[in-house]
Amino acid sequence: MATDVEIALQFSPLPITEISERLGINSDHLHPFGRDIAKIDLKALTQNKQKPGKLILVSATTPTPSGEGKTTTTIGLAQAFSQLNESVCMALREPSLGPCLGMKGGATGGGYSQIMPADRINLHFTGDFHAITSANNLVSAAIDNHIYQGNDLGIDPRQIVWRRVMDMNDRSLRNIVLGLGGKMQGIPREGGFDITAASEVMAMLCLAEDAEDLKRRLDRTLIGYTYASEPVYAAQLKITGAMMALLRDALQPNLVQSFEGTPAFVHGGPFANIAHGCNSVIATRMAMQYADWTITEAGFGFDLGAEKFFDIKCRTANLDPDAVVLVTTVRALKMHGGKLKNNLETEDLVAVQQGLGNLDKHIESVAIFNKQPVVALNRFATDTDAEIAIIRERCAAHDVAFAETTHHADGGKGAIELAKAVIRSVTQNAPFKPLYDLDLTVLEKVRAVCKSMYGADDVAFTKDAEKDLKLVQQLGLTHLPVCIAKAPSSLSDDPELHGRPRDFEVTVRSIQINAGAGFLVILTGKIMRMPGLPKEPAANGIQLLKNGVIEGLE
Structure with missing residues (x-):
């Protein structure tokens, strides 16, 4: 099977001026970084008076090492909208060098659903x-x-x-x-x-x-x-x-494109496990101002990125998604059902069934915000029809739409079914309802998230966290929303608890005051805001070839 780099070499990006012209951006607002990347002046946001388009949020079930393909699905879905002759633009986060050179690898999609130039976006991009x-x-x-x-x-x-x-x-x-x-x-x-x-x-x-x-x-x-x-x-x-x-320049969003020429604003890159996990408000608004459909994503699972998308970003910027996509895979649900990463390619209906609890919880969590998701099954070659049928039946039991996708192998045409399901779902979604009111105490806000999103029985504050809480109260900042930093690989604060954990408490060990950002960072469990490299970091496999191509950045 071809690598992402080998696939990327099959495509030549259109001039970025052509992409901006498709969106209707005035050339005076375009600041090119070479031929295929540009910064967009903030004046472009105020000088276009058209009604903002619809907003689609892509999230996922709890991540596993097998991968769910949330970014790849976002790109494939956007390309499918383009193939349906819909006006569409993506609003994505910028990759961080930490994961690119560490465990995760690049963050520009995969297969035939990538944004380009992937090597520049994944490395220094526009600085x-x-x-x-x-x-x-x-x-x-x-x-x-x-x-x-x-x-x-x-x-x-x-x-x-x-x-x-x-x-x-x-x-x-x-x-x-x-x-x-x-x-x-x-x-x-x-x-x-x-x-x-x-x-x-x-x-x-x-x-x-x-x-x-x-x-x-x-x-x-x-x-x-x-x-x-x-x-x-x-x-x-x-x-x-x-x-x-x-x-000054960093505040301007970056415009790039997918393999199929679908425009994408890529701007800002907070992690959803240790920050709020969403791309910039400016880029999201820019995309909505110049396209009928904007497709964005929130990092990690729905319990992390999407909760913060609603409770922090939407509340701050007065945004409200018209549709929600929940990405999952057979492989991920098998892992949530107890199978090991090196044993996912053989059919196992029992493991899929046992892993459905994680999907159930995320579907229920979407409903808490007054939304009804479309479940996108990112299909791998080793998935069987019987395994997929189990997931399809569970979605039917929840009365939510289900779409099987093959956008990794087929690009936009592999997500046509998903795009049509998303368009149909727009009429089913009411205005979003925040998970908690800002006038609640900090403890009550944290408890609301932990109980509703994670399924915890309660929360416990350490003595250090209680001291931090007193500082928050003294500074008069109890009205701020909470940004919970938590293990991304579990619904709990214990990264080893997969599936749908029950009968657990979330431990809050400290609170960091982000008065400028406008939220309180709640550190739980053993989560760190400076990751470490794995035993075999991705950097070990990256090489600069004689022809200038960077190999291994996937």
Whole structure:
């Protein structure tokens, strides 16, 4: 079977000017990065007055190592809409170098449902991640310099909450000690690194409505406390203007295309297990402004990315998806039913049946938001008709639409059935209802998510989390939504519990205040905001060939 790179070499991208013309974007608003990538000026968002199109959210059952193909399905579905002569555009997240070089590999789709140029998108792209990293670390440098230069604000080095970031998986940098070079090297203090995708700057850029909104968010970002335990905000360091300068181009969404010439805005890249997991509001609005249908996705399973899509992104930006797609595979349900990854290719009707509980829970979760999903079965060559029939029958029992797809092998035509089912489903969806009211206590909000989305019996706050909760209350930030950081491989906070776990409690170990982003990060279980590399990282298989082609970035 051909690799994704070999398949990609069969396609030549259309000039990006042609893609933008199809969307109706004024050429004055196009800033090309070569022939097949462009930044789109934010003026394009305000100068197009047409009514916004419909929004489709793609999510999935709980991820497994066998893969569900959520991004591939999103791209295949968009290509199917194009084949049906519908006006369509995608709004996707940018890949992070951490997963690309670590465990997951590239994030531009697969088979005949990819966006291109995949190598550039997966690596440095237009430099957005680097700009976000630099803006974040400018704050860190300014904090340490302020203390070194006399500390007029009285910042307590022991109470600095702002962390450095880098776009790489590096577990050794999770917790470090700074300033050990003597008097001229700064005040010694504890610190650490998160991955760029988990940074508050990333979240602020993705949730900002425009440049002015981003500046307001940067100004109100909490960076630490004084010796008197008074909060210190980024505006007090007088560096948010420089941060805006660094982020000027990064705020503009990136336009690319799929193999079949379907346009895609790819912008922002927060992870859904440790951040809010959605592409930028600006890119989503841009796509909706220039196409009748916008197809977007939220990271990991519905319990993580989609819950945050509704409770944070939709609530913040006044968005409401017209349809929801829930992606699953026979292989994933077998793993949820107890089978091992190396034993998924033989038919096992019992394992599929036992794994259906995970699908059941996610279908029920979609309904909590007042939506009715279309279940997309991403078919693999080893799947049997009998296995698929079990899933189809379960969807019928839930009275939700089901569509089998082969977009990985067949491109857009392999998702035609799914596209038609999605179009039919639009009339069945009412306005979304948030999972919780913002005037609830933080504990009540966390409990609502854990019980409704994960199926937990209750939540337990550690002593550290209770101390953090008191700070939230003192700062008057209890009205903020919650962004729960949790293991993505389980509905629980224990990554080893697959299927549909029952009779468990979620442990909240700390709360991080993201006042600029406008939410509270709730850290549960043992989740880390700086991933580590696996024993055999994907980077080991990546090579730059003599012809300039990058091999192994899949």
